[in-house]
Amino acid sequence: MSTILDVCKLANVSKATVSRVINGTGQVKESTREKVFSAMQSLGYRPNRLAQALATNKTHTIGLVVSDFDGIHFGLLLKQAAASAEFSKKQLIVTDGHNDPDYEYEVIMQLEAQCDAVVLYSRTLTDDHIQRLHQQLTIPIVVINRDLPEQLFHSVSFQQEDAIKLMMSHLLDNGHRQIACITGHMMNPTGIARLNGYKHSLAQLGVNFDEKLVKHGVYDMKSGYQACKEFIQEGIQFTAVIAFNDCMALGALRALTEAGIQVPEQVSIIGIDNDPVSEFFTPRLTTVKLPIADMTKQAVELAITLCDETKATHSYQYKGQLIERESVMPVRSVLSS
Amino acid sequence: MSTILDVCKLANVSKATVSRVINGTGQVKESTREKVFSAMQSLGYRPNRLAQALATNKTHTIGLVVSDFDGIHFGLLLKQAAASAEFSKKQLIVTDGHNDPDYEYEVIMQLEAQCDAVVLYSRTLTDDHIQRLHQQLTIPIVVINRDLPEQLFHSVSFQQEDAIKLMMSHLLDNGHRQIACITGHMMNPTGIARLNGYKHSLAQLGVNFDEKLVKHGVYDMKSGYQACKEFIQEGIQFTAVIAFNDCMALGALRALTEAGIQVPEQVSIIGIDNDPVSEFFTPRLTTVKLPIADMTKQAVELAITLCDETKATHSYQYKGQLIERESVMPVRSVLSS
DNA sequence: TATAAAAAAGTAACCGGTTACATTGAAAAT
DNA sequence: ATTTTCAATGTAACCGGTTACTTTTTTATA
Structure with a gap:
């Protein structure tokens, strides 16, 4: 796996310049850009996402946490979440909490450094857990299918x-x-x-x-x-x-x-x-x-929005239909x- | 989110020492260990996995790639994979390839820096794609449910x-x-x-x-x-x-x-x-x-083994049962x- | 009590990127 | 011809950890 330094050597430029052409930021002379591009090409270079995330504090990833992969809505939920994430060029990390509230809590806290936002579909966590998560987490969290007592959270719920x-x-x-x-x-x-x-x-x-x-x-x-x-x-x-x-x-x-x-x-x-x-x-x-697919779409899109801008608490309510x-x-x- | 430096300050020790108590490596005096522990505790400190991965070149994550989240076996597969991964304290990243072979190929190549191994259940990739992946990837790959022409890959297949x-x-x-x-x-x-x-x-x-x-x-x-x-x-x-x-x-x-x-x-x-x-x-x-669950278990466990040791190519074959x-x-x- | 050995802790380089700031060089303005 | 301006690039610090190596402290040995 080649790194940015390999590209530097091959193209005879500094890390900064390579970084600029990767991200399309700053000014780069056309001829240099080409030189760098072809160096990247011939090395099969792909920027290391972990390193990028660490440097920018942006992971371009959203976390999806469910209590259990068994859950009945899980298939549709995941499919829709994946589609919405991909549409916005976000990666998706999916985790389950093994139906254990404390484990699930830990899992979510762990996700903090790995995601820009998390969507939670929990059958297991208590309201208190969710409350604590909300206070501890520095990234936004969107809760699906839970009617939280207060309107303190971003949520997408069902009547x-x-x-x-x-x-x-x-x-x-x-x-x-x-x-x-x-x-x-x-x-x-x-x-x-x-x-x-x-x-x-x-x-x-x-x-x-x-x-x-x-x-x-x-x-x-x-x-x-x-x-x-x-x-x-x-x-x-x-x-x-x-x-x-x-x-x-x-x-x-x-x-x-x-x-x-x-x-x-x-x-x-x-x-x-x-x-x-x-x-x-x-x-x-x-x-x-x-309408679990609609709800998921709403939740994931909200989460993605929240990655870039802080917004006042949103909550959406969906109704059943015979x-x-x-x-x-x-x-x-x-x-x- | 507190970092290792916050812990250093609070416990009055260096990064190295904190790192040692986190990982249980090297020699640390008992009293120091306690000091550091309580500092971590009171800060709610959790090591940043991204940083750890970058430093150690070990992600403790295995990637699971499917062609499509819709796939019929997907539910069981994911559930079993999650169980096996969790058992070995590995994280799981799940991605789909949107049924597009070139996209799927890119997705997998991208995963290289984020995983220690990948398990692939692909309906979409051609044998040629898989061949190329095998050559390009520096991490091991285990292929489920594909009879590859040569025995060059780690595979778990079905007759x-x-x-x-x-x-x-x-x-x-x-x-x-x-x-x-x-x-x-x-x-x-x-x-x-x-x-x-x-x-x-x-x-x-x-x-x-x-x-x-x-x-x-x-x-x-x-x-x-x-x-x-x-x-x-x-x-x-x-x-x-x-x-x-x-x-x-x-x-x-x-x-x-x-x-x-x-x-x-x-x-x-x-x-x-x-x-x-x-x-x-x-x-x-x-x-x-x-027996998709058994196959998945086999594949994930093999992948996990391959994270730590290189092994000769393994291939397992499963049979149907009326x-x-x-x-x-x-x-x-x-x-x- | 002096000294060697072992334990404990610190220093600094590194992982692979980004980015604020500094420097260079050439075109534009005077 | 000299100064100004700005495009193009480089330098170095930083993100949050790990770890080889060094230094300091403690303990054991003579």
Whole structure:
């Protein structure tokens, strides 16, 4: 690997001059520029980014931190982040926090010297962790999908509770009253907000909240399958299932199908996310779209902006959008009674 | 962000001494060590990785390059790579090549100063590109899932042709002779090897190869769906579908279901990958497992080893493994005839 | 107690770049 | 012809660490 000194020797100029032609800064005579260019060419020279970063205190890199590479939105999120970063000629460093808040905190602090800004999509960190990060970090941080109590952070969030209410309305409008609920993790604000959505929707119609109709999943198909299977085995009555993401809804669908229960004729199912696979199951899953790609784009672009200019705190809020497909229909008992 | 100099001042020692306590190298008096530690503590000091990397020419980072973040194996691959890297306390830089070979080549060359080794999972680069990379790079490179003509590279590959033969045998053993084939991209070795597997299996039983039974997909559900729909609309006769990955197989399943064709009673389907979602469709998809996680683990661990010691070229080969589920059954006409 | 050996700490060069400032040389202005 | 101006380039300090080598201090040995 050749360095700037190799170029200097070959082109017979000083480091400063080479640096000038690399960066297109300052005045350089055309003939010199060419001399340097051809020297770089023949050496296959590429400036060392680490050295550049150290010297300029600019890394042209943005860090993306997720709690876990397993996360359901991870694919779309990463793809969009990569696209937005590349568009602005920024490099992307992606790290996960192994679902361990303290580890995740350390990871982010470590990133400080390696990035100009960080985008955080954390399921694991507590509000307190995020608070501390915000105070300690000298680089801007944009938080996705977390409703922080104060408007102190740059954030791109999603109206969790309203989204669940949207799903519930759709079910309730179709006459469903016994609605089994498969939640996600209950340690973080998202799960709590969503469960509130479920409870409040029920309350609004005067339907009693029934503990037995709620089971906790972990956002993957297996846990959705498992939860639904348990509902069935326990002989619990329900006419619809609401799951806190599409994967679990799809797992539930599988459990119902296995048990010989017709969807949506006997039981309706609704999910949230609008996962690309949802369209390919039979029946096609009705869901609420969580615009993770748009949110990511917004977040990354904001982060990139913040690399160069300090801005007042921005926060963007996104809303869910119902996508009606085939897995919900009016409840039978209502029709037949 | 405090630097080593801040620590020096606070602890009243030189840079060298601080460096020694950071790295645990050389001799440091216990009392001094404590002084320095507490200085670091109270400053919240973290060594600048960029500076360390520049000084030591060791980044403790391995680069993972994929052609496209969309890629079907990407999720599992990344998760496993992250796990293996973290286990060895290495950082991971992940980049994609936007499906553009020249861009991808540049990306990898750029990584040279930022990583100690790179793991490449490329669908896009030509053998020639890889050859050149190998010559130019001063850091080791491990190639996943590519059968390079020569054994010049460190590689972890998969027996593509044999895997397809395994799928075909399963179908042929079940009496299928009219087997529709949904391929992937045909520009790269994987696609070509797999199509050869299809052709050779047919030839071995003296079944004529029929162009009309082959359509090209792009490894996503939509293209599998589309291809299968076309087979149906064109009135082509087939008793089984083989797809070059599970996603496309699942797309095909959807197309058949929509058309009112029973799977597997009327048409059997087989995929390859053992995608986690395959188990949740109805019928559960029969497939050949492509052990991408194992392969990735192998590749990353090899890369990590190569950071510290030069080793002779290693290459590992993995084989497919049939996972029988519910989407294949003996062909009807055979039974009834 | 003097001296050799070992331990502890410091000095300064280096990694590969950038950049403020200084210097040179040639064209423009007087 | 002399001075001014400015384009072109060089010099050297700096970014934040590491490390070979040197110096100082401590401990062991005679």
